Amino acid sequence: MMKIGIDIDGVLTDEQRYILDYGSAFFTKRNIPYKIHDDIYDSKEIFEVSEEDYDAFWKEHIFDYSENISIRPFARDIIKKLVEENHEIYIITSRSYTTYENEYRLKMQSVVKEWLKRNEIKYNDIIFSRKKDKICKELNIDAMIEDKPENVAKISKNRPVICYNEGYNKKYTGENIYRAYSWYDIYNKIKEIENKIVIFDWGGVIESQKEGEYNIFTSDIDIMKRLNVDVNKIDVIEEYTNCNNDENGICISCQSKKEECEAWFERVKKKFNLQCDLKEFAKVYDEERGKVVYYKDVIEIAKKLKKYCKIGILSNLMFLDKERLNKQVELKDFDYVWLSFELNCKKPDNKIYEMVEKECKIKPSNILFIDDSKENIDVAKSRGWNTCLASGYELDKIKDSIDKFLNCK
Numbered sequence: 001m002m003k004i005g006i007d008i009d010g011v012l013t014d015e016q017r018y019i020l021d022y023g024s025a026f027f028t029k030r031n032i033p034y035k036i037h038d039d040i041y042d043s044k045e046i047f048e049v050s051e052e053d054y055d056a057f058w059k060e061h062i063f064d065y066s067e068n069i070s071i072r073p074f075a076r077d078i079i080k081k082l083v084e085e086n087h088e089i090y091i092i093t094s095r096s097y098t099t100y101e102n103e104y105r106l107k108m109q110s111v112v113k114e115w116l117k118r119n120e121i122k123y124n125d126i127i128f129s130r131k132k133d134k135i136c137k138e139l140n141i142d143a144m145i146e147d148k149p150e151n152v153a154k155i156s157k158n159r160p161v162i163c164y165n166e167g168y169n170k171k172y173t174g175e176n177i178y179r180a181y182s183w184y185d186i187y188n189k190i191k192e193i194e195n196k197i198v199i200f201d202w203g204g205v206i207e208s209q210k211e212g213e214y215n216i217f218t219s220d221i222d223i224m225k226r227l228n229v230d231v232n233k234i235d236v237i238e239e240y241t242n243c244n245n246d247e248n249g250i251c252i253s254c255q256s257k258k259e260e261c262e263a264w265f266e267r268v269k270k271k272f273n274l275q276c277d278l279k280e281f282a283k284v285y286d287e288e289r290g291k292v293v294y295y296k297d298v299i300e301i302a303k304k305l306k307k308y309c310k311i312g313i314l315s316n317l318m319f320l321d322k323e324r325l326n327k328q329v330e331l332k333d334f335d336y337v338w339l340s341f342e343l344n345c346k347k348p349d350n351k352i353y354e355m356v357e358k359e360c361k362i363k364p365s366n367i368l369f370i371d372d373s374k375e376n377i378d379v380a381k382s383r384g385w386n387t388c389l390a391s392g393y394e395l396d397k398i399k400d401s402i403d404k405f406l407n408c409k
């Protein structure tokens with residue numbers, strides 16, 4: 001859910017078109033010479049006329065404009081769609097007369113409301129104010145749709161602004177400024193702004209690495225027991241971990257290509273004096289690893305999130321692990337599954353985080369990453385991701401970070 005602020009003039013209406021049509025008519029009929037500059041925002045400079053003449057034009061036309069201006073194509077449909085998607089709509093306007101004490105104030109306010117009603121615009125509230133950046137802050141607006149250059153510049157300092165493209169605001173660009181050319185285009189920009197992802201680590205977050213629980217380390221010992229290794233004579237966990245390193249001491253176990261996997265297995269085989277082949281090993285591995293405790297609550301949380309954002313897994317894993325992972329979490333339910341052995345790169349290498357950003361096309365501030373390793377979290381943090389350092393049994397911590405992430409900004 002997002003709180004969306006919507007300006008009226010220039011956004012719901014094509015105000016510039018009206019000014020050009022009715023302004024040039026007004027000045028022509030009164031023999032007032034003018035010269036048009038259509039890249040200028042609502043002011044006397046559009047026509048190079050005097051302040052007095054421009055004010056006279058608006059004075060004569062403001063109520064006609066306010067009552068009769070047509071709404072831009074599809075604005076009503078898109079707002080209806082946004083409301084159906086549970087977004088909140090706030091009309092924020094500084095229409096003439098409505099923001100300060102004067103004899104037309106209430107009249108104009110009701111003209112505006114009537115116009116919105118007639119055009120079937122659904123909204124949660126309407127605010128008449130010239131201090132739109134302040135209003136956006138007070139209401140905690142997630143995205144403002146605006147066309148006035150000054151407002152675009154100010155509001156975008158603190159939140160995304162969808163700038164309705166007009167000649168007069170063309171040069172306003174920036175990280176928080178999304179340019180839209182139509183109401184359907186506004187809809188797509190909202191989707192872009194809304195686009196968020198929660199990424200889960202697997203080992204430690206979904207699958208237990210906790211002491212006292214049947215975890216992957218206990219399972220390492222059981223695997224070797226089943227393969228007739230005398231586990232009292234050899235430190236299984238240490239030696240098994242050592243096998244991850246190739247002859248140059250470089251740890252490759254979970255970023256391996258097939259040949260590297262085979263080399264890895266040769267090392268394991270030699271170290272533990274195994275008699276089996278890789279296929280047999282894989283079978284025992286899969287069975288024993290299948291007994292490891294995993295946190296169904298975390299998976300449930302992840303799947304519930306699908307209504308609100310994308311979900312992904314980013315994990316350092318070996319090819320032997322994928323089947324089991326699939327059994328536990330049903331990978332097809334995840335929008336993205338990034339596994340080190342498939343990417344040939346692993347955490348905390350900066351490269352793998354970069355790959356994630358590139359593939360999902362979601363900006364760092366819209367990513368939440370949950371991992372139980374500080375090393376992995378630190379790199380994510382340095383890239384501007386939101387992070388949560390937690391293990392799968394720290395459910396409240398995980399839930400809190402997700403709530404904060406989805407409601408934030």
Ligand SMILES: [Mg+2]
Nearest residue numbers: 007009010147
């Ligand atoms: Mg406007």
